[in-house]
Amino acid sequence: MGVGDYEAPFVARLLHNLPHLNIRLQFINSTFAPENELYLESLGILAFIPAACLILTLLILLMYFLTRCCDRKPRRKRTITACKWVSIVFIVLLTWAAIAASLYGNHDIHEKMVQVLDGLKGMDSTVRDLQIKTERLKEIRTEARQLLDPLQTKFRTPPSQMTDTRQVELGKEMDTLANFVDSDEIYKRFTSINKSMHNIFKFRWLNTLSRAELIRWIGTMGMWGLLVLFCLILLIGMCRYSRCTLITFSVCGLLAVIVCWLQASIYLIGAVAIGDYCMQPDLYLESLVHVPEDARVLEYYMRCPRASNPWGQVLNQTRDGVNTAFKSYKRATQISDQLYPDAKDKMNQLGDQMNKLTLMVPELHRQLDCNVIYPHYLASSRICHKGLYGLCLMLLASALCGVCFTILFWVDSHTWIYLGNRKNYQQVDGQDPYLPPTAASQAIAARTLRSQGSYGSSGLFRHKMLHDGALHAASQQLLDGRGFRDEKSQHGGIHPGGSDTLPGPNHGQYATLSKQCKTLESSDFY
Template identity: 40%
Template sequence: MGVSSGDEAYSTPYIAQLLHSLPHLNISLHYVNSSFNPYNQIYLESLGILGSIPAALLILTLLLLLIYLLTRCCDRKPRPARSIAALKIILACVSVLCCAAVGLGLYGNDDLHNGFSQLIQEARQVNNVVSKIRNQTELMERQLRVQASQQLTTIRDIFDEPVSNMTLYKEAKAYLQRATDNNTLAANAAADIRHPLTLDLGAVIMKGERFELVRWPFTMAVLSVLLILCVILLVGIARHNRCALIAFSVCGLLAIIASYVMASVYIASGVALGDLCMAPDKFIEDQGSTELSKEILRYYTICEKARANPFTQRLREAKTAIENVRSNLQKLRGPATHLFPKKGLDTKFSSLKNEINSADTLVTTITALVDCRTFHTNFLRGAKALCNVGLIGLSMMLVSAIMAGFLLTILVWVDSHTWIYIRKKKDYHDNNETDPFLPAPQANPAIAVRTLQRSQGSSYPPDTPPPSYSSALMYNRVHASAPPLHDAQIPLYSFF
């Protein structure tokens, strides 16, 4: 890319070269042209294929997690109490790494926002300069074609009256005709300068601002939610909270989907931006609708000293024509006032001279405006902001999304394996109140009933269900009224 020398030279960033080197394949896996061309369907197809790689990883990840969770759901074996300290340490470390990955995404999002905002600002300045050139040339054309022409027409009408000195009249009439022709030539030059300046970035700038107004806070919100999920997991680990770990298992799946979807968008956008940053001047040049427009765009994006300004010839013609008009009017003024002394020509010549001087001033202003250095400075600042700052930020967001998706997958897997070993608080409370030396009555009330029956000498069979409350009272009264047995009445076989 040819640019002006010195510190203002644009150099392609390494990250742009790296992204540009990624294979651009179509649906039939054939290489396609990697030059940035958003209007080419084949090029957009290659970007879509690159963006589908994280989507394929997402599908594979969800499939593996689904298989793992199904094995857990079908596993009905009781879980013995065991230490989960190692699992909690793994969850804590991976959560911290995931927070760092999300933080990298937040930093990259801020860089991308700053680079894109500066690009919009530079584009607005270029658009303002182009609009000013159009306005100045339009004003110059109006002064020459309308106001100055009206003054010349008024003088021409005066020359239609009869005169006594035809020789002087013909000489003055020739100066008037030359002034009229030069005035028309200068007005045409102003129109020729304005004609190729059809570039209007207002609509593009407005769309870019609206896009960034939505993209930046939305990305911040999504990344903040990922951070909150990691914090919830850390709190659940620290407090040994089963509900927090279960909630992360559910929300973590959504976070994995969001991370890989963002990675798909970022890799396609990053490759496209890398292709653009390889030759931004070439893309801008291709936006010209005609060969003259392309030549003008090439001049301003490259700004080489050896390349002539495409407006120089028209500006020189306008400058020369205005000077000729001024010279013709100066030569015309004497004979005209002599031929028509009572027509007030001095006032008309003074007014016409003011119009010509204003047009001459506008030519000087337009000459300064069309200089390539101002445009080229804005172009370089915008290109560096987008490719050196914005592209690096987008690359960090891509790395962040891929890392977050991978780490969140590990977290969901380990978390789903951890919370099943954490019992509810109610279970701990019941076990603490149970006497270890007695059978648990709530767990097996039949054992307690049989124990009571045996202790009272019940004649019920062992498998008899427990009696009702009234029958139990009657049974106790009958046994209480019966006389106690003496030792002699005890059968002998009871001792054996």
Template identity: 25%
Template structure:
């Protein structure tokens, strides 16, 4: 047994979570000891979820009050200032985007840490189940539901009885040899009796592999759910920012609906994570006490202490039967060696049975060494410590990061839900101001856009050229309303006057 064994020490955050108020649904404080079967303890964890639900209700109430005030006070602000203030909306969108990015990063880290912790726990459970299965195949009863004498011990008992019965008939004429055979039979019965004298563990039968499988399945779906939630938060934030940039009212309205849904999911996940973290921390504070309380009626306390603590001050509860087994095997091997040396020359037919007993004793001794190694506390204690470290260190730490993710996501989407209505109203105000502009104003953007679409303006240069080539003003129709003459028309008129003047001078000459 190693003297430098590392003891389990609960991390500081489990003590912090363990000190959270434990209150049942009747608002009565209860004991903080981990008791998952107790109704009051279950209510204390449900109460933590109710606290998160109350936080969600308060958050939605504040949003409703804010939106109501925004709808009532917006008209007065519009009358005071014709230019809407978009700076607040911009910075709110930037803050919401940054907080969402931080929240998603924290969520990915917490989800990975929790998954690593649960994986380490399931891996340790599989190792412990493999160790106990190896002990079971060697034929000894241990905690967690191993069978009674089986495997090697059962074969030894039946095979030894057959060989001794035949040798008793062969050595019937030699009383000293018969006494030796009877002594060996008594020693074998004593070994079986010592091993059968151990406590009956059938009542404590637990399949660790089944527990590991269930834990792995639940963890997979938990990990996948949080992964989808993280991706959903990121997509909603990006689409909301895109809606603000494009000033798309339908996209902002859709993202506002999804933002409310994500806000509800964030508070729900916060309640579930908080209850899980507190309950797991209550177990991590003193896991040995809970295990002792669950096994006190079916397993000896010495055996449980031996595997949970595994220090030199505790003696191996299996040391006495294993020592008797070893001494009995050694004594029987000496007896068989003597019979092979002195009895075989007188009774040659006894050699086959004596060699069979010797082979059986050799195989039993090899199994005894394997059994001694498997029964040592260091293997199972290491699996126990690894499982505790996985759950209480990586697991609880990851759940705390997931709680932080839920809080940051709730804050980010609250800011986003406050910014989207302002942006929506500003877009509406700009469209209203745009509709109120004078269409005849030459500086109106709409008038310029409509003017660019008028075919008369696009064909002005060709019209002037056509009129100039004709050399006559009869094809030109004066406009219905007075307006400044375009430069191209004035150029055409000056050319016509020069032509008329030149014709008159020529006729006079």
């Protein structure tokens, strides 16, 4: 990429200007250097910012729950107010908007990563094709040598009609052709070129990176979809006034808070690292090359078409050598067709190999031109533009979702703690003979009974109750069968009223009004 053709995007400059500090809080060089431990340490310090927000959030929520656990003051059960409804719906919509923005950014990153991988695969494919053609060049040389040996032996035997001049000329042309084929100069040149290209543009980890990017893309979408489901759980719990559903969201919401802030840490590391790389991508790539010859090759492909071809002279010499050898073959063919007609088939086979060689050298020349690899190199740098913006969008969306889920978690917890249970009472028929219309209020009044005496010499209980005819009739039919000891059993006499039962509306016995009313216990009297 030419120096004048590239300009770092605004987001890259902004991220690059963030302070890069080591563990001692000292400023370090912000140049992209992933092999440098201090640089990696500075990225870890930056990633601690979202992690610190997560720790602070968890501490605040812990303190809130501790205050609720220590709060022993009785409080009136509440319902979900309109203010809470509006607040929760607004925060949920804001959360969904952040999730939508994050999904958009995730799509941008995936799209640009696919382009980057395609560019890298294009460079890798070029290098692989160059290696294949170099090996094919060696095979052509071997096959041509196998054809030349019997031809040279045959041409050393002069035919009867051959003159000495033409025999000498044919021998010279065949020697020139043999010297060219025997020489491994061409093969060595292209082997050296192939080695340099392999050192620079051969990527063994492309398939692994492609699979990792696919898993990241799908996993990110699935994770954000799960957060949308968490918000739906909260809304369902609010609509149904269900404490169980709201408590479920408390667990899911806390998990969402942790996931969002951890994602923000990862995205911050990635955004800062890519921003540093995008400031001077050429400089980092040049730092990876330590051989001067390879450095010239890399410069040629990054600054195309301004830089000069480092193999221009070698390729020109190879092309001239092939052309000279092919001309020698042509002249040798013309002479051999006249003097050795029976060698025509062998000469044609040799001609096929020479034609392949003649076509392959210019093809290799075109393939090594910078215009072939330069577009792939440009594609590999597209992560610095729209891809970086998408990553920053995901970073902001993750932080916003972390804040929103914190608020939703707090409001949800505050709601289900004080939310009254919905009581599903059984409906009682108003004509029930065991529960007259006034019986409900009288049953409540019965719980206010207090003991007016003790099991003393009289053994009597005085009850302060409402004496209603209907209550007395209902009570007589629902006696639990347990009688109290009367005065006669304790004193051997009879109550002054002449009755053998205790005074009161129930004759000294507890009454059960209905299955819907509580049976009075003895503790209610003492």
